[in-house]
Amino acid sequence: MSRSIRSAAAVLAFAAVAVATGSEGASEINEVLRQRVESIHETGRLHVGGQRIAAVRLLPVLYGSHDFELFWTRPGMVESFMTAIASAPEHGLDPKDYHFDALVDRIEIARTGLQGPTSLVDLDLLLTDALARFAATLHFGKLDPVDLDPVWNLSREFGETDVVEVFAGVLTTGEITEYLDGLAPQFAPYRRLKAGLATYRAIAAAGGWPSVPSGPVLKPGERDRRVADLRARLAVTDGLVMEPVADPELFDDAAEEAVARFQRRHGLDEDGKVGPKTIKVLNVPVEDRIDQIRANLERERWVFRDIPDNFIVADIAGFRLHLYRDRTPVWTTRIQVGKPYHATPVFKGEMTYLVLNPTWTVPPGILRNETLPAIRKDADYLTRQNMSVIRSDGSVVDPSTVDFSGSFPYGIRQEPGPDNALGRVKFIFPNPYFVYFHDTPSKSLFGRSTRAFSHGCIRTEDPLHLAELLLARQGWDRARIDGVIASEKMTTVTLDEPVTVFLLYWTADVWEDGTVAFREDIYDRDGKIIEGLDAPFDFKVPNNLPKSLR
Secondary structure (H helix, E strand, O other): OOOOOOOHHHHHHHHHHHHHOHHHHHHHHHHHHHHHHHHHHHHOOOEEOOEEOOOOOHHHHHHHHOOOOOOOOOOOHHHHHHHHHHOHHHHOOOHHHHOHHHHHHHHHHHHHOOOOHHHHHHHHHHHHHHHHHHHHHHHHOOOOHHHHOOOOOOOOOOOOOOHHHHHHHHHHHOOHHHHHHOOOOOOHHHHHHHHHHHHHHHHHHOOOOOOOOOOOOEOOOOEOOHHHHHHHHHHHHOOOOOOOOOOOOEOOHHHHHHHHHHHHHOOOOOOOOEOHHHHHHHOOOHHHHHHHHHHHHHHHHHHOOOOOOOEEEEEOOOOEEEEEEOOEEEEEEEEEEEOHHHOOOOEEEEEEEEEEOOOEEOOHHHHHHHHHHHHHHOOOHHHHOOEEEEOOOOOEEOHHHOOOOOOOOOEEEEOOOOOOOOOOEEEEOOOOOOOOEEOOOOHHHHHOOOOEEEOOOEEEOOHHHHHHHHHHHHOOOHHHHHHHHHHOOOEEEEEEEEEEEEEEOOOEEEOOOOOEEEOOOOOOOHHHHHHHHHOOOOOOOOOOOOHHHO
16 A cells, blocks of 8 residues: 555544534535535536545435535544555455545645635545445446446346435444445355455565476476476465475475466366466466456455355356355356357356256257258268257158258257257256256366367256256155156256356355465456456446435
C-alpha cells in the first residue's frame, strides 16, 4: 500500500470538527449537503475533488431520508472503514476504486481542524460513495459478467433488499466492518482462494521464483546443470527442501516427487519429467499467478452469493464434476468438455430428469459436416454406428430409399447401445444451448490431462454412479440401474427434486488441504477479467433496482 492510514486521532478529528461547528454550523452544513445532493437531480452526476461519485441514484435518497445530515460522525467509524478499504487487495481488488488516496488526503486535512462546511460535506459524500462502491463490488463483483459472456444467466439482482434502508442502518449504527464482512461470498472455496492469494503475494514480496532454462527433457536419475535451478524453483512452491545435497545437479527422488506435485497442481501429465510444457508452466511469473487468482475471486463473487445446499458444479477448465451436499463436496469425477471452437457455455440450470439407454439425434452441424460425408464414403456406416434415418416426427425411414448425395430432408438418430455417442445415460437440465451431462464410449480420453474434446456437452467418467447418487432417495440402487441398462430400452427417470447445476470456469482453485492449483485458460477468458479489474471503477447497476432507487 503506497499510502498509509493515518492514526485514529486523525480520523476521529473529522467527527470532532463536525460537532464543534454548533447548531448554526450544523445548519449551514445541512444546507450545503442538500445543495450538493440535489445537484445530482439536475445533472445526473457529481464530482468531489476530481473523484467521480458512482452512487448517484443512492445518495440523494439516502441523504434525503436522513434530513441532509452528515453520516460519518460516529467515533471510530471512519477509521474502521479505511482499514476495510486498505484490505481490498485481500479480495484481489484495488483500494483506489474506493477513493482511498483521496480520502487519506481529506482526512489529513480534517485532522488540522481547518475544514469548512463544504469540505466536511465533500468528505462525507466521498466516504458514502466509497462504501457503496465497495459493498457493491464485494456482493456482485466489480464487473458485469454479461459484458464478458452474453450467455451468462446467473442472477445479478438486489432481490427484496431495500438498499436505502440497509445503508441508512449501517451508517447510523456505524457497524461498517460487520456489514462488509457479510457481503463477500461466505462459501469455503472463496475463503481458501483468498488465503491462496495472500500466499502468492508473500512469494512475490520475497522476490518470486527463479526460472528454469529450456533444453532437453530432464528425467529422474539424470544429471544436468539446470537441475539446481529446478530445485530452487520447486523449493518456493512445492515443498522441496533446499538442504545441502551431495550432487545438486542430480535429478534425485526428492526433486522427482516435487515435480510430480507441481504437475498435479497445474493439471499437467504427472510423469515426473520436465519437458517443454512443464518448463513453460514453471516459468510463468508469480505476478501472472496472482492475477489468475484475482480473476477467479471475481468469478466466485459473481456466483457464490446465494447458493442452495445441494448442487452440482461442472468445472470446465478444471475438467472435474463435483457433487455437493449441504454445501460440502461429497463426490467428484473427471469430465471432458467442449473444444475451444465448441466451448462449453457457463450458466446455471436445473437438472430435472435423466435418461437411461438414450438415443442420440445428430445435431445439424455435426450431421452436415461429419455424419453425411461419412455415410457417402461408407455404405455400411449407418449399420456399424447403429444409426437410423428419421423423419421430423421420429418415424424411421428405410435408408435404401434415401439419396444421400443430394439435399437431405431427414435426421439421423443413433439407437441405444454401448457405442452410442451419449453412452448409457444422459442428465438433462433444460437450456437453450442443448448442453447436458452424459456417458461416452470414449473412455480412454479421461486419462488425458487436458480434456477438451466434445462439441460442448459434458462427458462424464462415472455417470452411472452419479445416477445412483441422484436416484438413491427415490429407491433406486445400482442393481436396478444396471437392470434397465441391460434391457437397452430407453427409460426416462424424473427427479423428485430438481438439482441445481452450475457450469463454471475456474482456472485457479485451492484444495481443502490449502494447496493452490492452477489450470490452463483453455478458452482465453482470464485476460478480459484481469483487464476489467485493473480498469477504473465503472460499476454496472443491476436492472432490478429497488423501488426506492428507480
